[in-house]
Amino acid sequence: MIRSIALVASVALLAAPFGARAQDEPSAPAFDDAKFVQGVAVGGMYAVYLSELTGMQTRNSNIRKFALLMVKDHLAAKEELAAAAKAAGVTLPTKLDAEHQKRYETFKDYKGDNLDRDYVKAMVKCHTDGVAAFALASKGAKNPAVKDFAAKALPTLQKHLEMAKALEK
Template sequence: MKAILLLVTCVLLSAVLAFSDRFETDSPDAKFVLAAADGGMLEVKLGELAVKKATAAKCKDFGKSMIKDHTKVNNELKALAGKKQVSIPTQLSTAKQQMYDSLNAQSGEQFDMLYMNMMIASHEETIGLFQSESNEGKDPDFKKWADSKIPALKHHLEMAKALFPQNQKESSVK
């Protein structure tokens, strides 16, 4: 009788734990983690592409910064998500892969302009994502982490905006 009671208790406990894990995975915080990881991977991959294909040295340098900064942030997110048992994707989402592919199809000054445009749009989107988590997230660790990244993201955005007009001037001079 004790063995049956113990078995039933273990089964019920397992069911509760399984449900709570699924609930966490479907939470807004987990959705933030997935979106942040997807965006972070894209930043790194686009940076790698810029290092290879950009014509302007400033675009290449910006790409190097994106690789360095976003790799560090991606690793932090991966560690925090691991502690919270939230899985991080290892491949880009379809939408992000399409962005990568469209940039990869470009060359020359067209590449530089599209890359910098993508960096501006991507950082604006990412800042919004991180601000939403910071303000509305439920998990205090994710909220704090997101909040701590906003100043660097805003700095990246300002850097990208500052570079974009220079690329247009360089194009018109040639």
């Protein structure tokens, strides 16, 4: 389940500037729990859509396995994210934002090696951003449920980043 939480969060981080820097920095604004949670939700949807598409089209068995794991983990984490959102009083989005929708539409046109390469590149980017954002949220979120969600998800997110980087090779 923790792996699931991390995955939902990981892709969310592609587009969301997650609120703030760590609170112990002198001029850093307070962490924005709502922006973080909403970004995680959008990113999770985006990851599922991209991973479903890639999982169906790729001929690379390792990429297919990774894509299927991403779908499984993201879908499983929706409940945990919803609980954190509810505790924080945040309404989760139900569809992709314009930026993610545009990115997804672009991916639909990719085939073969282009799809594989760009999917893996996107997963490395979102997981890299995700690790940074979740580290901030695990320390800077105001709501205990959001902070706990981020802290529990971070190790799995780091593992997914390692897996995505291994696929780049």
